[in-house]
Amino acid sequence: xxxxxxxxxxSKLARLNITDEEATEYGAQFEKILDYFNALVSVPxxxxxxxxxxxxxxxxxxxxxxTQTNTVEDITSNxxxxxxxxxxxxxxx
Amino acid sequence: MDMHRLTVxxxxxxxxxxxxxxxxxxxxxxxxxxxxxxxxNSFISLNTKFEEAASAVDAxxxxxxxxxxxxxxxxxxxxxxxTKGLKTTAGSKMLSSFVPSYTATxxxxxxxxxxxxxxxTNMDEFAMGSSTETSFYGGCNNPWDLSYVAGGSSGGxxxxxxxxxxxxxxxxxxxxxxxxxxxxxxxxxxxxxxxRISRFGMIAFASSLDQAGPMGKTVDDCxxxxxxxxxPDERDSTTSRKAWxxxxxxxxxSTKFRVGLPVEYFKSAADEVVLKAFWKCxxxxxxxxxEFVDVSLPNTPHAVPVYYMVATSEASSNxxxxxxxxxxxxxxxxxxxxxxxxxxxxxxRAEGFGKEVKRRILLGTxxxxxxxxxxxxxxxxxxxxxxxxxxxxxFKSCDLIMGPVTTTPAFxxxxxxxxxxKMYLNDIFTTSVNLAGLPGMSIPVATTESGLPLAVQIIxxxxxxxxxxSLALEIEAISGFVGKVANGxx
Numbered sequence: 001x002x003x004x005x006x007x008x009x010x011s012k013l014a015r016l017n018i019t020d021e022e023a024t025e026y027g028a029q030f031e032k033i034l035d036y037f038n039a040l041v042s043v044p045x046x047x048x049x050x051x052x053x054x055x056x057x058x059x060x061x062x063x064x065x066x067t068q069t070n071t072v073e074d075i076t077s078n079x080x081x082x083x084x085x086x087x088x089x090x091x092x093x
Numbered sequence: 094m095d096m097h098r099l100t101v102x103x104x105x106x107x108x109x110x111x112x113x114x115x116x117x118x119x120x121x122x123x124x125x126x127x128x129x130x131x132x133x134n135s136f137i138s139l140n141t142k143f144e145e146a147a148s149a150v151d152a153x154x155x156x157x158x159x160x161x162x163x164x165x166x167x168x169x170x171x172x173x174x175x176t177k178g179l180k181t182t183a184g185s186k187m188l189s190s191f192v193p194s195y196t197a198t199x200x201x202x203x204x205x206x207x208x209x210x211x212x213x214t215n216m217d218e219f220a221m222g223s224s225t226e227t228s229f230y231g232g233c234n235n236p237w238d239l240s241y242v243a244g245g246s247s248g249g250x251x252x253x254x255x256x257x258x259x260x261x262x263x264x265x266x267x268x269x270x271x272x273x274x275x276x277x278x279x280x281x282x283x284x285x286x287x288x289r290i291s292r293f294g295m296i297a298f299a300s301s302l303d304q305a306g307p308m309g310k311t312v313d314d315c316x317x318x319x320x321x322x323x324x325p326d327e328r329d330s331t332t333s334r335k336a337w338x339x340x341x342x343x344x345x346x347s348t349k350f351r352v353g354l355p356v357e358y359f360k361s362a363a364d365e366v367v368l369k370a371f372w373k374c375x376x377x378x379x380x381x382x383x384e385f386v387d388v389s390l391p392n393t394p395h396a397v398p399v400y401y402m403v404a405t406s407e408a409s410s411n412x413x414x415x416x417x418x419x420x421x422x423x424x425x426x427x428x429x430x431x432x433x434x435x436x437x438x439x440x441x442r443a444e445g446f447g448k449e450v451k452r453r454i455l456l457g458t459x460x461x462x463x464x465x466x467x468x469x470x471x472x473x474x475x476x477x478x479x480x481x482x483x484x485x486x487x488f489k490s491c492d493l494i495m496g497p498v499t500t501t502p503a504f505x506x507x508x509x510x511x512x513x514x515k516m517y518l519n520d521i522f523t524t525s526v527n528l529a530g531l532p533g534m535s536i537p538v539a540t541t542e543s544g545l546p547l548a549v550q551i552i553x554x555x556x557x558x559x560x561x562x563s564l565a566l567e568i569e570a571i572s573g574f575v576g577k578v579a580n581g582x583x
Contacts, residue, residue, distance in 0.1 A: 037398040037401070040399070040473070043479070054527075078194075080418075
């Protein structure tokens with residue numbers, strides 16, 4: 001069911017290079033995992049709402065106060081490649 | 094005095110009353126780590142400012158200021174919690190040089206109470222694993238027997254406490270990552286209700302399942318840490334607004350509970366040695382007056398597949414942030430320059446992530462991709478609601494649930510790492526608790542003939558940590574496990 005080509009397509013979506021051998025290996029493993037998952041097809045879930053957060057979330061707002069965090073120095077301190085205080089990336093256009 | 098054997102309370106009281114200094118405590122633990130951690134590999138890095146922080150606690154006391162109720166207590170922190178100025182790797186090459194510019198709320202709160210980060214502990218890469226064998230920094234050995242795994246993903250946090258490198262530690266639990274290593278290493282490990290502890294500054298794996306929690310040698314030690322960490326946080330909107338009522342020294346052991354035993358838990362593949370220890374514990378509790386009832390959680394067999402679909406989907410989304418632009422591992426281009434942004438992303442990620450992380454990102458990306466979303470992620474999220482409903486129905490007729498933590502005691506290093514399905518199936522008793530957002534804890538009760546720890550699990554309704562702790566104190570008192578020492582290092 002999960003061919004090497006399918007895994008390679010997914011790896012493109014995930015922006016994650018994998019080799020042909022890896023694609024074959026992952027494909028075989030995914031097939032096993034998905035087979036196992038397919039047992040769920042028989043569980044009736046009509047009219048069941050998906051559950052995405054397990055406890056009730058009471059949304060709240062914090063006070064809009066000025067704080068001295070996330071300064072430019074902080075944000076850029078881990079960057080692998082900078083020009084001034086800008087992140088350097090390959091040409092995108 | 095043997096500082097390594099002191100409880101959290103004894104350390105804090107000793108430091109506060111100047112019986113000994115925080116610096117003396119700090120030096121005692123550090124010396125032990127330096128002497129023995131090469132055999133265990135429980136730490137990825139040590140806090141270079143640890144002794145400085147201990148001296149600051151002593152200075153506060155000398156000045157007559159309140160140093161906090163965790164004064165001078167060293168805490169081993171899973172390398173998943175951001176610590177300002179102290180490298181935080183999540184067990185990955187991707188973050189091998191990442192130094193956060195802020196500290197996770199839960200760690201910050203412990204520090205405000207005088208606790209000291211002694212170091213950052215080893216873990217499965219991005220918490221994806223059950224044995225700490227997926228760590229980029231090498232596996233972590235079980236102090237009870239060094240040829241066995243310490244469990245995972247919080248294996249380093251468990252091993253560090255079992256080896257007396259710290260009195261207590263922090264872990265995170267997405268599908269059992271606190272409770273399983275705690276059970277493998279003879280510790281108490283607590284995953285509170287989803288929303289009890291802020292996830293701010295905790296590197297995300299699966300946001301709707303992740304929860305921080307303590308691991309320690311006693312229930313009391315863990316209670317002190319819970320009091321330090323729990324409660325609402327304006328920086329994480331999924332924390333509950335419910336105030337945390339302190340549990341340390343106030344929750345007492347109790348037997349006045351009606352405890353459910355899910356029949357499905359005993360039809361599964363748990364080892365005889367695990368079940369024997371479990372039923373012995375139940376018999377002992379019955380003698381003390383605890384009432385047991387059979388209950389049914391019919392969707393139990395679906396928990397592991399639902400868990401892996403939800404967790405990998407959320408992981409693929411959460412880990413998309415690691416592009417190697419703003420921080421993280423940066424690969425070298427094939428030619429002189431990078432051809433495109435995509436080429437840069439794809440190579441950074443291919444070289445920065447390990448095998449298990451890649452496997453889960455790909456599986457999650459597949460489950461969320463067009464044409465498969467409804468069949469996989471959406472289906473899993475619906476069955477997830479049924480799993481939670483099972484628990485809610487059962488808690489109408491009982492106060493707590495008990496079951497095993499894992500199907501087996503600790504396993505030998507290298508025996509499961511190449512069979513993902515076998516590794517995943519070991520999580521059958523723990524994952525449903527995360528899917529339902531419930532509090533759960535592991536508590537040691539016995540050892541196998543060869544001396545490996547065995548544990549039982551208590552599961553409570555949402556926000557019922559107090560009852561869970563009461564029963565845990567009872568189990569702790571009757572099992573006589575506290576005081577048993579891991580002897581793999583002797």
